[in-house]
Amino acid sequence: MKISITALTKAFMVTAFSSAILMTTAYANNPPPTIKADAPNRYIVKKGDTLWDISGRYLDSPWRWTEIWATNKQIKNPNLIYPDDILILCVIQGKTLIGVDTGEGCAGVERQLTGDVVATAVAVTSTVNSIPAIPRSAIGHWLDKxxxxxxxxxxxxxxxxxxxxxxxxxxxxxxxxxxxxxxxxxxxxxxxxxxxxxxxxxxxxxxxxxxxxxxxxxxxxxxxxxxxxxxxxxxxxxxxxxxxxxxVELNNSIPPVFYPEPATVNRGGMIVRVMDSISSAAKGSVVAINLGRTQGAKPGDVLTIYKQGALVRDTIDNDMPVRLPNEPSGMLMVFNTFSDISYAYILSSDLPLNVGDKLLPPPYL
Structure with missing residues (x-):
């Protein structure tokens, strides 16, 4: 009647490792990300928006945002978005993309994307007041000191x-x-x-x-x-x-801007602590995970959270205990990495999340 935790752990780790190794190949052979049916054709960015919020308005898989974002080749920091920017949905060269409307509609976005604009020098844009990936107020304590x-x-x-x-x-x-x-x-x-x-x-x-x-x-x-x-x-x-x-004061070097993307870590991980002395995490919580720079984690990495399946009794088979499969229950984004630990922000959760919940990179499909 005793379930082998070791066997379950080994099975999970093999799956995690295989997922990470196949990540690049899967990405290369994958179709474009799915645009939501109710995605707005025009959206005015507001103060307080986050990149994850905006990504979620347009994509079923928000972590694939950079694949549809029409970057301006004449801007050194092309991915920055600011309050009052007008985002428009365009079809350019057969691809559905999102760009900033400069007054010329999709024609202007296409010119910026292809580089067909007159520019004497590459413009450098400031990260100040740009839209963050996740709320700075929620993670400030874990960024600074x-x-x-x-x-x-x-x-x-x-x-x-x-x-x-x-x-x-x-x-x-x-x-x-x-x-x-x-x-x-x-x-x-x-x-x-x-x-x-x-x-x-x-x-x-x-x-x-x-x-x-x-x-x-x-x-x-x-x-x-x-x-x-x-x-x-x-x-x-x-x-x-x-x-x-x-x-000597340690430099807690966090990039001023980072963007959500699927993690490319070399193994699966788990939540090892829910911060702020609370028992479970939910959307907006900060957690520590046992994946750091050594495992390939970096700010902006998105991981899917899996809760362990419930242990049930099989009434047909002499009440033998059976562990149900792990189920995806939320997503988190890494925002600060160390050698073998990272801090992460819970982007979404269907159920209360706890220490021991498993982590894997999100699927591309």
Missing amino acids: TLIVNPADFNTTPYILASKKGNLVTASGDKVYAKGVPLIVGQRYGVYREGQQYVDPKSQRVIGLEVTQVATGMVTSVASNGVSSLELTDSYDKEVREGDRVF
Whole structure:
């Protein structure tokens, strides 16, 4: 009566790996993406729209947006869309495409697409105020000051020993002291708080440690015993505490603009944490997944979420337990990647989503 979890996991991983390997071939042989029957011929972009919202207005498979988007060859950032842009649906050279109306209708979109326009130089457009792929307000906390680092490296860094005021609550302008490897006078450092440790569900290997930057400080002096003095220059809504770690500020390099596309990861994955201390995720939630840069994940990657099928009893076969097939229950988009972990935003969900739900790239059909 005992179901083999190992066997189920192996079967899933083989399927995931095969899907990833065949991705390029499937794409090359696939028909064009399906335009929705009720797709608007003309749509005025509004403030608050996201690229995923707009993609979903036109396509049954929103992650295939770039395949129908008519890019302007005279613009360095051709995929940017802004509030008040007028999007029009056109058939150009036998293909249904979406472009920005510059006043000439589909004829103007075709000229921009084919390069038949007069231009003395390639125009560079700003990403400021452009339409994001997903709401920035929902992911801001996980973009700015939260990182995943190697726990072994983190534990070797200097730590806050005390503050000049003798208390734990410190703010900009306060002085704190760090013990450990002497820091460099005049150098700017970040102060980081230890957070959740991530363990891969399959290998049980520690794959990352979440840390949050709570302050920034400048080293003013180093004593003969190696204790470094730092003057805090910035704090980020949290107090500095004894035991917080000090090291050079890490660059959390997120592209200013990214676009939804099917993930090309080298294996399947799963949700390993629902952020903000809630038990289940839904549309608009942020989750951590066990796919990172090592597995080929990148910002903009879209993955389908599969909930494990229910365990039912077969009343015809002596009440033997039978696991029903996994079913697609939602989609997510990666927005921040680290070595073996990524943060992702839930784009859609039919059911509450939980830790352990499986992930695969979406099908092209």
